[in-house]
Each structure stands twice: as structure tokens, then as C-alpha cells.
Amino acid sequence: MRAGRIVQTLLDFARQRPRIQTAVDLGEIAERVLALQRSALKKARIRTTVSVPNDVPAVAGDPQELQQVMLNAVVNARQAIEGTGRPGQITIAGRLSDHHVLVTVDDTGPGVPPGILDRVFEPFFSTKPEHGTGLGLAISFGLVRGMGGRMWMQNVEGGGARLSFELPVDAGSPDATARATGRPAAQRLSLLVVEDEEAVRRAMALLAKRLGHEVTTVGRFAEATARLAQPGARYDALLVDVHLDEAHTGFDLFDHLRTEGRGLEQRIVFTTGDSISTQTRDALERADRPVLRKPFSLDDLREMLERVAAG
Known part of the structure; x- marks a missing residue:
């Protein structure tokens, strides 16, 4: 059995x-x-x-x-x-x-x-x-x-x-019916989710799809760089965990994209747990990119992506 x-x-x-x-x-x-x-x-x-x-x-x-x-x-x-x-x-x-x-x-x-x-x-x-x-x-x-x-x-x-x-x-x-309908995203975006933990990656993709976005997911630094290097690859926003694999962090991906000079690093939204180390906090300040604290709600994700889409 x-x-x-x-x-x-x-x-x-x-x-x-x-x-x-x-x-x-x-x-x-x-x-x-x-x-x-x-x-x-x-x-x-x-x-x-x-x-x-x-x-x-x-x-x-x-x-x-x-x-x-x-x-x-x-x-x-x-x-x-x-x-x-x-x-x-x-x-x-x-x-x-x-x-x-x-x-x-x-x-x-x-x-x-x-x-x-x-x-x-x-x-x-x-x-x-x-x-x-x-x-x-x-x-x-x-x-x-x-x-x-x-x-x-x-x-x-x-x-x-x-x-x-x-x-x-x-x-x-009370208001359950109103809550259940939700509010779709104002604009449909193409998203790349870079998250090493598969269960979290699936959950993030599910939330983004509820908003009507097109979602691609990868789990490692090498997969992310390969996906972004593909001809015709276009992503409106990148949701990147600050911790990726044993050898890389989300900040490594940020630095890689900045070195390429295509401006893709400006589409990154970092994701992290509630507890942030001093080292991580300093790196986030240097990158000067928005941060989503996990676990985040559908409204949190909607608002953040609208900010990124607005430039």
C-alpha cells in the first residue's frame, strides 16, 4: 500500500x-x-x-x-x-x-x-x-x-x-463575501520568482497567479542567471530571496545584474523572513531595493508589485 x-x-x-x-x-x-x-x-x-x-x-x-x-x-x-x-x-x-x-x-x-x-x-x-x-x-x-x-x-x-x-x-x-472576491492586479505582469525553498516558491507563485500575473519560478542562482540570459526573456519584476543556495545570496544576483548594465537589478524585490541579521540589513540598505517580509499577504504582494510597475 x-x-x-x-x-x-x-x-x-x-x-x-x-x-x-x-x-x-x-x-x-x-x-x-x-x-x-x-x-x-x-x-x-x-x-x-x-x-x-x-x-x-x-x-x-x-x-x-x-x-x-x-x-x-x-x-x-x-x-x-x-x-x-x-x-x-x-x-x-x-x-x-x-x-x-x-x-x-x-x-x-x-x-x-x-x-x-x-x-x-x-x-x-x-x-x-x-x-x-x-x-x-x-x-x-x-x-x-x-x-x-x-x-x-x-x-x-x-x-x-x-x-x-x-x-x-x-x-x-462578516464581509467574507467581499473579502473572497479580492481585487485583481491593475496590470498583468511577468514575474520571475527566485526562491530556494520549494514549498515557499510554490506558495509565492500561487499568490502571484491569484493576482493574474504570469509567473516563472527557479530555485538557484545559476538557474536565475540562465533564465534571464535567454533570448527574448522579459520580466517586469523579480522576487528574489536574500538566501539562495550554498554559494550565493540574492545580493549576488543583484550585483550580477548590475554588472550586466541592463538595469534589471532595478526590478528586484527582495524577500526575507521576519528576523534580519545586521549583515543582511546592511546589504539591503546598499542595494536600496524594496523588501517583502515573509509570510506576506496577497494585498502586500499586490501593493509591492504595483509600486515596482509604476517605477
Whole structure:
């Protein structure tokens, strides 16, 4: 039996009831999960923060399944921090992102080795074989997808990991219909996304396509330079992560384009996590290009691209 079918069987067995689709307050779910984990978190010397503003609407989902998703995320974060032997912090945040609610669970653990980031949702794959079954995140991924959402993992600059998931706003929430329609981009652009983490690259491309833009994605410095050197290649904007591969950064691509003298470096928008090192901050100031902080919303991306298109 294929691993994916095994996970689906486990999901069906664990549910043993019809899926409920109702309005769910994610802030309430987060607080409930942290209460369940209070003893283990205290023992591990982990502080917690929940930041879900009152104006964040309810999502459409199954309360029991969402509690399981949140519990898996918090346990995963706790175990990552425990592995360091040091005190740590878990931060749960929620915000409106177009007609979805974006939830992030950040930890101050060691992060996920870049080489296995794209495998963390594979059934039976675990970064902690002595403690884990490798099913927690795989099951969460399946539950979120079953509720019409998506989930991805990324590392946070400065240390730690961020598990993100996005769920549709409940149709009965105030102004949900107005939010769901969104506002398309004023102008259709051709974009090149340069991002080393595949899950993040896919998420960025999805957001840009929602706005009606044409999107090309690459993961490494060499791929980006090759794509930009192709005859007839034309991009209105380049979304470039400040960290690319082992040998290059986004600033290397900026310098490469500036040396070419075609002015393409002036179409770059840098993307980065919330935590910025002094070295990165200095490089951003020297480049004097706009910056999008991840995770960004559809409105954030729309506004930034409109700025770039306007010159």
C-alpha cells in the first residue's frame, strides 16, 4: 500500500464520524492546545505567545481536526526546542490574507536542514526518528488539504522553523463575501520568482497567479542567471530571496545584474523572513531595493508589485 493511501486510511479511521464544516475561531483553538500542552511546555522551559487579532475572521473547517492540526504543530515545535537543551519560544500568529486566514507557528529550535525541507510532509519521514513516527505532519497536511487549505514549512532567518497553514474564511463571517472576491492586479505582469525553498516558491507563485500575473519560478542562482540570459526573456519584476543556495545570496544576483548594465537589478524585490541579521540589513540598505517580509499577504504582494510597475 502506498504511503499516501496509508495516511488517508489513518485519517478515515481516526475521524470515525462525518467531517463537520463550521465556523472556527483559530485563536480559541490555539489557546486550548496550549492549555493541553502547558505542563510539557513548562518542563521544557518554553514560553508561548498567541497573536490572533479580534478582527481575524473565523475559518471554515472542522473544530476537532483543526485542534489536531494545531496540536501537531505545537508538539513538533516543542520537540524541536527540547532537542537544543535550551529554553525557547513558540509563537502562534494569525492574520487575514485575502479570503484566507494564514496561521504561522514559529519555534526557536534548530530549524530544518534545507535538504529535507521538501520531505517533512512525507508519511513516515521524521527528523527525530528516536521520538517521532513521521506521521504527525503528514496527517496535518492531509487534514488541512481536506478543509480546502494548504500547509508549508520554512526556516526562519536567525534560527528556528515556521509551520504555516492557510484556510478559507468562513462564508458566514462578516464581509467574507467581499473579502473572497479580492481585487485583481491593475496590470498583468511577468514575474520571475527566485526562491530556494520549494514549498515557499510554490506558495509565492500561487499568490502571484491569484493576482493574474504570469509567473516563472527557479530555485538557484545559476538557474536565475540562465533564465534571464535567454533570448527574448522579459520580466517586469523579480522576487528574489536574500538566501539562495550554498554559494550565493540574492545580493549576488543583484550585483550580477548590475554588472550586466541592463538595469534589471532595478526590478528586484527582495524577500526575507521576519528576523534580519545586521549583515543582511546592511546589504539591503546598499542595494536600496524594496523588501517583502515573509509570510506576506496577497494585498502586500499586490501593493509591492504595483509600486515596482509604476517605477
